[in-house]
Amino acid sequence: MTARFNHTIIASQDAAEMADFYRDLLEADEAPSWGPFTNILIGDGVLLQFAAPPIEFPPQHYAYLVDDEHFDRAYAKIAGSGREHWADPQRTRPGEINDEHGGRGVYLLDPSGHYLELITRPYL
Template structure:
């Protein structure tokens, strides 16, 4: 069997609200609770299991999306008045980035309600 990531725990002050936030941006659904976790399952079946915590360091989560999904997610970010950035240092406000290493790759960063740095990016490359 090959090694695959199955799930990861995402600490959140309000797991349901944070899971809903991300699911709405990505155009996904929040799954039914599993024990005390609020999961959001991605297309590759990896789940982000939101768990209640009041003390944690923010993490970075990056999501590869198709071109159409990127445009739709970016539109939801903008419509929601969510500040997004063209760089991980969060200095290029309202921007998206265009990769210098992978032709056609675009991306942007934004914070979730718990301060986690979320990133959406396109694959770019051939056919871009």
């Protein structure tokens, strides 16, 4: 395989707020911003760009693979802030994490209403 993921634009009601939220939760690096984009950089040089879209947007799903120590820190932030979270994407297990796929995972909503998933082991 030669293709590698490089960047994505995440529709945001408030680009700066979203970048701050993701930077904190994902322990991401700051990146230069331009035009309508507020940018951060995550592992493998992937650029996340936050911008207000010109139209309404449906919620999207974004899953991030983190190591166990990062998961512990992120989950402490999620739980400590009182942010709603779930062990499952159907949101039937509030306030919990899961232990599926040989690791741990949690689901939550970002400030613009997108579904985030943090996992410690890849599905494949």
